[in-house]
Amino acid sequence: MSRIFNFSAGPATLPLAVLEKVQAELLNYQGTGMGVMEMSHRDKPFMDIANACEADLREVLGVPANYKVLFMQGGATAQFGIVPQNLLRGKTSADFVLTGDWGKKAIKEIGKYGKGNVAATAEAEKFTHIPDVAGWKLNSDAAYVHITTNETIHGVQFRDVPNTNGVPLVADASSDIACRPLDISKFGLIYAGAQKNIGPAGLTIVIVREDLIGTVLPGTFGIHDYKQVAENESMLNTPSTFSWYVCGLVFQWMKAEGGLAKIGERNERKAKALYDYIDSQDFYKNPVARKDRSIMNVPFTLPNPDVNDAEFLKGAKAAGLNGLKGHRAVGGMRASIYNAMPEAGVAALIDYMQYFAKTR
Ligand code: PMP
Secondary structure (H helix, E strand, O other): OOOOEEOOOOOOOOOHHHHHHHHHHOOOHHHOOOOHHHOOOOOHHHHHHHHHHHHHHHHHHOOOOOEEEEEEOOHHHHHHHHHHHHHOOOOOEEEEEEOOHHHHHHHHHHOOOOEEEEEEEOHHHOOOOOOOHHHOOOOOOOOOEEEEOEEOOOOEEOOOOOOOOOOOEEEEOOOOOOOOOOOHHHOOEEEEEOOOOOOOOOOEEEEEEHHHOOOOOOOOOHHHOHHHHHHOOOOOOOOOHHHHHHHHHHHHHHHHOOHHHHHHHHHHHHHHHHHHHHHOOOOOEOOOOHHHEOOOEEEEEOOOHHHHHHHHHHHHHHOOEEOOEOOOOOOOEEEEOOOOOOHHHHHHHHHHHHHHHHHO
């Protein structure tokens, strides 16, 4: 069976080289006589896998030494609650910049522990741009400022890291972590579910500045206390071992691909090709302000959604292009073009889009 181009928003396509390595090692990992899925997380072969994954993650992302890297579970959704439990640190509120539905979900969870102030929102414009930083209403006594670096549903992405006047910046980077070089030192905390750019579902990466951890709200589970998780090297309980292993292979792949500089260039080329095509004609439309367009998720609409969407998707599937249905919240189509989507996949999508527009 030949592989398709999978444009799913996540879980998403993984590098073929990684999948082949997993396949080769599935039954017998490096002469141990067992697969990684079957190993104790306390035994040396898995400890080596876990340590190498963290070292490679730190190298690829350029994580400064004063940041902890945590391998947690529960996805970004659990972090919506775990972040305030750990980062309110005696304060009563945090600021949120809402650029899409995920930010809205995050602010809802802080309500159980404190106040989430909306410092800026683009909801009135259906999240088609990022509100100008100069107009954000930031509070100097907020515990942190929360942004969603890439809104997966709306296809809106921060290009620059905003200045928050010394208040720690917290980012949900689930759908654009490792998509290009990023200065981690500008953030207090970054969290991301693994299942888009980093590996299979099941693992949540948290990168947090050391001085921010150690004060949790009463009632916080130990497993959600960043300090305890860090002190126990993310093995307070049984971690998501197989996902951790595959993520490690993805970081090795990123290094072999030339690191985030090269990966970022490729992502920019892929996104530019697709947006250039969309902007060159009238059949497909993308509503997002050009400067705020995501290089990871590209939503687009067709002239008559009732007729065209299903027809488009049917033809796309027949052409080996999957996962293009837009999120139910916005409808239309969405092409997720994460790190592992080859340029050939984007070229095939554009070919099909041209063909569909011409023949229907
Ligand atoms: N934040 C963003 C930006 C996302 O794209 C997603 C998932 N699509 C989530 C949060 C929720 O992640 P999870 O399913 O890992 O909880």
